[in-house]
Amino acid sequence: MFATIIHAERDIRFEEVPDPVLSTGDDAIVRVVAACVCGSDLWPYRGVTPTVRPHRIGHEFVGIVEQIGPEVTAVGVGDFVIAPFYVCDNTCVNCRNGVSTSCLHGGWWGSDDADGAFADGAQGQLVRVPRANGTLVATPEQPAEHLIPSLLTLADVMGTGHHAAVSAGVGPGSSVVVVGDGAVGLCAVLAAKRLGATTVVAMSRHPERQALAREFGATHIIEERGDEGIARVLELFDGVGADCVLECVGTKESMAQALGSTRPGGTVGYVGVPNGGPELPVRTLFDDNIGVNGGVAPVRGYIEELLPEVLSGAIEPGRVFDLELPLDRVAEAYAAMDERRAIKVLLRA
Amino acid sequence: MFATIIHAERDIRFEEVPDPVLSTGDDAIVRVVAACVCGSDLWPYRGVTPTVRPHRIGHEFVGIVEQIGPEVTAVGVGDFVIAPFYVCDNTCVNCRNGVSTSCLHGGWWGSDDADGAFADGAQGQLVRVPRANGTLVATPEQPAEHLIPSLLTLADVMGTGHHAAVSAGVGPGSSVVVVGDGAVGLCAVLAAKRLGATTVVAMSRHPERQALAREFGATHIIEERGDEGIARVLELFDGVGADCVLECVGTKESMAQALGSTRPGGTVGYVGVPNGGPELPVRTLFDDNIGVNGGVAPVRGYIEELLPEVLSGAIEPGRVFDLELPLDRVAEAYAAMDERRAIKVLLRA
Structure with missing residues (x-):
């Protein structure tokens, strides 16, 4: 598959990488439908945060579950899912306190701190999702095409x-x-x-x-x-x-x-x-x-509250996307946001 | 009358000063029944905050109203009153928002920033109270002697x-x-x-x-x-x-x-x-x-809530006073608190 890798300041590439594989029992493989670029992705892009070595990037995506580990019960193959910008088990004391960003067993996309195995970055075709039971939220049914942008905003x-x-x-x-x-x-x-x-x-x-x-x-x-x-x-x-x-x-x-x-x-x-x-x-x-x-927003816990209003059209946060590009043109998306030509760019996989 | 003046680091004196006089129409003169020393009074006492020139000190007291200006209606002569550690009108937008410590027309004891005329410090025999309608809270009746310490804690x-x-x-x-x-x-x-x-x-x-x-x-x-x-x-x-x-x-x-x-x-x-x-x-x-x-506690707004429980004996915050001295021995009170021989010292006028 292909995924986005930042090599250095202003050097974003869409490159071939190994397909992810189920590793831990409670993980899932999700095929990305849409991802996007975050304002915080611009820190390494601009060199404000140094990129010591090339690494995966991106942390907002929605997609379709392709595979699940044997312990995954919260979502099933074929479900449309929203992934928050971090991994969490949604059961530990911090998650129960509403602070799933401080999950005791959580982690971040593009790193291996959630369950020891590598979690892909979100600006790619496939993502291995650690702790899928806690992290992913499935929509009740396959959403209409026009809802995808607003659903994606629930990721971050x-x-x-x-x-x-x-x-x-x-x-x-x-x-x-x-x-x-x-x-x-x-x-x-x-x-x-x-x-x-x-x-x-x-x-x-x-x-x-x-x-x-x-x-x-x-x-x-x-x-x-x-x-x-x-x-x-x-x-x-x-x-x-x-x-x-x-x-x-x-x-x-x-x-x-x-x-x-x-x-x-x-x-x-x-x-x-x-x-x-x-x-x-x-x-x-x-x-x-x-x-x-x-602080860092525990958005996982807000999805249940906001999702019905997105599905009903009561709120349309997806209107913040004012540019849409295919995922393989991700480098252009970074440039457009960096130069403030776009508020936020949606990437279609 | 006599009042406490800090002259320099560890130099607290009880000295004769002019009696206060009504000045503005909405002020009152209160005869102090009890005052006390605050932890924050120890900053200048210890020299952590420099004392540039001698000045009055003390900001917690209860007492009996002796005189009121013609615009004062909230308290009357003879009332037993609690004075918060600051002056406020209790009507401005900040007071209405519950932040009377940021009163637009407020000020501090021992200074003249509340209404232009000098407000005495609280560790004295008499205190001119600016904006008495907003600042002072009268008890429903003369309180029993044993309630004085707890009433005094409502000042701060x-x-x-x-x-x-x-x-x-x-x-x-x-x-x-x-x-x-x-x-x-x-x-x-x-x-x-x-x-x-x-x-x-x-x-x-x-x-x-x-x-x-x-x-x-x-x-x-x-x-x-x-x-x-x-x-x-x-x-x-x-x-x-x-x-x-x-x-x-x-x-x-x-x-x-x-x-x-x-x-x-x-x-x-x-x-x-x-x-x-x-x-x-x-x-x-x-x-x-x-x-x-x-932040700096808007205690004026809490007096109404806490006063009934003090009067009924439901709470006894006055137990924090573990030493009582006559007001003219105020220097000993500072020393006792400085040396942590006392939690808090009550001064009887």
Whole structure:
């Protein structure tokens, strides 16, 4: 089969690799139907995270189960399945506590830390799924073609945007600011609206992303950044800031934007992978009782809640995909996202 | 009248000062019945916070209203009142949001930032109370003598311990660890128990404090600190840590202890004044979805909730006072707390 391998900064190749084989009894082989490129894939692509040696990449996919190990009962051959961006058993104490990203027996795509055998990266034709009983979620039936993009978002970006909103405590009547207009930020707008927020501010300076944010439920757009952006937010919210601020980028600047936009007693829900920091300014948080909550999103646990709304069409998070390419043109997908020509690229296998 | 003035490191004097006078229309003059020394008063006492010039000190008191300005309606002359450790109007947007410590028109005892005129420090015979309508809470009637210590804790330590528990999300069934066995930590044990925690671990190596923690509801005591302390906590809680950890000290070491004791997806509720840091390690928080919530405790808003239980004797937070001195021996009170001969010293005016 063929799979995506990153060799170095800006060197993405679709290469022949060995077919995966069942190895552990509770694993499955899934034929990928659609995968995609994540904002966090751009860190190694841009060389911000060094690529020491070539390795598989990609962690978001949906597909059809081709083979299952003898212990797999949760999914069957032929099922259409959603795979979260990590592996989990869904039974350990952390999974039961709703933090399946900290699963005691979990791991990551493209590595062998989940069950000792290699789990393929997701930007390939086939993937061996460790701990398939806990990791995979099957749809009730084969989904209609037009639902594939939205189903794929449940692997990461929609669940992650939802986690930002949940972590910030968004509920009926909340005032919300979303920092970041990438796919996660846009999904966070949708999630905040869905959870009952009255006011949802999208911070964005890109007309297409602003338009989608509005369709997802944003009531206001703020184009300014930094101190000027914060001033605009305070102006909107009694001079004190919003109840809940969803940080969906992960840089020092975006976190500062988020903290400055939160009212005293409010909460920052953050899901942007902090790339080398920043540390949080505890005295600022302390003085105004600003809470900081969130982290790597336990999306596996959110699939059951969000799936029915995707299947019914009540939410259409798949609209964040604004470019579709065949899987073998994966290198173009990275370039399009790197150059911000696309919000998010869907790869068809 | 006489009031306490800190002149320099370890130089506390009870000196004659001018009597306060009504100044603004919505202020009151209160004759102090009891005051006390706070752990945070020890920062300037020890020279950790420099004392640039002599100034009034103290921020916890209860007393009897002697005079009120023409705009004061919430309390009357002769009322027994509890004063939180800060001034607030209790009507601004931050107060309405439950964060009266960030009152837009608030201020601090011993300064003139609340209404432009000087607010006395609390370790004195008389105190001018700015914004008396918002700041003071009167008891329904003159309280019995034995209730004075517990009423005094509503000015700070009991409300602060409660805030740690509320910020960490303690509720029925929670597992809780309390870092810090000072008056706030002990009150946090009491607050966690009151809010329904099933397991409450007090981290303490002092027999008297351990005993009081047990009486306040601690189910376990852990004497170890640092990595050893964390290992003991993890052992107790499924190897992963507690749901809620209440950080009641404010040092780098205590925050590290708290973060290391929290399970993935759990929350640190912190109320220890961070003395010059530390910054929070965002990547550690992110990887395990550990939330950090809390800050300077908005105790004014908790008085109504806690007061009935103090008056009925259902809770006795005043037991944290293990030494009582007349107000004019305030310097001895500082020394006793500094040398850890007393948990907390009550000063009778």
